[in-house]
Amino acid sequence: MSEAVETITANPPFDNPDCDIILRSTDGVHFHVFKLILSLMSPVFKDMFTLPQNGLQSEVSSVPVIHVSEGSTTLQILLLLCYPAATATFDSLDDAKAVMEAARKYDMQATLSRAGDLAIAQFLPYHFLELYSLSCRFGWEHHAQTAATRALEIKDLGRPSNEFNGMRDITALDHHRLLIYHYECGVAAQAVGDSLSWLGISSKHPMWRECGGCKSTSSRALQVGNLGKLTIAMWFDEYLVSSGKDLFARPCESTLMESAYYNRAIVKATACGLCRITVVESMDRFRTSYMAQVKKVVAIVKLRQSS
Structure with missing residues (x-):
C-alpha cells in the first residue's frame, strides 16, 4: 500500500544512509537516526526498539520507519x-514549547534541560513571564528565579492588567510565589532610601549640607554614611520618598534611571x-550608589521554593 503523503529526507545530520532507524514526522519528513543515540537519551525509545518493528520499510533500504506524532520542525530541533x-x-x-512537550513525552530529561537553557538564552528579554510559567511547569527553579527577577521590571505586577501569555499553564501557587517575590523585592528596594548608612562617603554634599542660601531644608534626619544623622534638603527628601514609591511598584535599577523625580x-x-554648583555631579554619584544598593538588596530576596 502506497503512502498518502510524499516523503522527503531531512537535512543533515539526519540524512545518513547508514542509519538503523527512521523517524517519520507527521508532514512526511524522514529522519535517519541511530537507535543507540535515542536509546541513551530516551527510555521510551529504548523500550520501543525492543519491540518488533512492524511499521513501514524505507523505499531505499530495509531500515524500519517509525511514525511519530511531531511535525518536522519540532522533531528536528528535538x-x-x-x-x-x-x-x-x-x-x-x-x-520551544512544542519541543519541550515532546521531550517530556519521550522522557528525554537531558534534552528537556537543554531546551530550557536554550529558551532562557533566546527569549528571556521579552518573554520572561511565559518563561517563568514554563520553568515552574518543568520544575526548573533556577530558571524560575531568573525569569522572576526580570519580572521586577513590571510595574505593579499583580494588577488585573498584568495578564500574560502562559498564564493558563501556571498554577495559582506558582503565580502567588511570583507576586510574593515581586512584593518582597519592592519592600526591600523602597527601604534603601529610609537610611543612607550604606553610603561609602566622608564628605558633605548639597543633599544634606546646610547652606546659608538654601532654605529648603526638611525636618527629616537620616543616617548618612559615616557622617552620622543629618537633616536632608527638602528637594532631596521628596526625591527619596517618590523614588521609593516607584521602587516598591517596580523594584529594579532601571526605575531609578528612568525616574522623572531625578531631574525634578x-x-x-x-x-x-x-547648591546649583555641585548638585548635578553629586546627584549623579548618589544615583549610581543608589542603584547599586537597590541591586544588592533585591539580589538577597529569593523566589520561594515550590512545595
Missing part, C-alpha cells in the same frame, strides 16, 4: 538537542545659588 555536537535554535517560543530634584536644587 533530535538536534539529542546530538552532542549539534547546535539548535528556536524560531519562536511556541516552537535637580531643578529644585538649582534654585539655590550655592
Whole structure:
C-alpha cells in the first residue's frame, strides 16, 4: 500500500544512509537516526526498539520507519538537542514549547534541560513571564528565579492588567510565589532610601549640607554614611520618598534611571545659588550608589521554593 503523503529526507545530520532507524514526522519528513543515540537519551525509545518493528520499510533500504506524532520542525530541533555536537535554535517560543512537550513525552530529561537553557538564552528579554510559567511547569527553579527577577521590571505586577501569555499553564501557587517575590523585592528596594548608612562617603554634599542660601531644608534626619544623622534638603527628601514609591511598584535599577523625580530634584536644587554648583555631579554619584544598593538588596530576596 502506497503512502498518502510524499516523503522527503531531512537535512543533515539526519540524512545518513547508514542509519538503523527512521523517524517519520507527521508532514512526511524522514529522519535517519541511530537507535543507540535515542536509546541513551530516551527510555521510551529504548523500550520501543525492543519491540518488533512492524511499521513501514524505507523505499531505499530495509531500515524500519517509525511514525511519530511531531511535525518536522519540532522533531528536528528535538533530535538536534539529542546530538552532542549539534547546535539548535528556536524560531519562536511556541516552537520551544512544542519541543519541550515532546521531550517530556519521550522522557528525554537531558534534552528537556537543554531546551530550557536554550529558551532562557533566546527569549528571556521579552518573554520572561511565559518563561517563568514554563520553568515552574518543568520544575526548573533556577530558571524560575531568573525569569522572576526580570519580572521586577513590571510595574505593579499583580494588577488585573498584568495578564500574560502562559498564564493558563501556571498554577495559582506558582503565580502567588511570583507576586510574593515581586512584593518582597519592592519592600526591600523602597527601604534603601529610609537610611543612607550604606553610603561609602566622608564628605558633605548639597543633599544634606546646610547652606546659608538654601532654605529648603526638611525636618527629616537620616543616617548618612559615616557622617552620622543629618537633616536632608527638602528637594532631596521628596526625591527619596517618590523614588521609593516607584521602587516598591517596580523594584529594579532601571526605575531609578528612568525616574522623572531625578531631574525634578535637580531643578529644585538649582534654585539655590550655592547648591546649583555641585548638585548635578553629586546627584549623579548618589544615583549610581543608589542603584547599586537597590541591586544588592533585591539580589538577597529569593523566589520561594515550590512545595
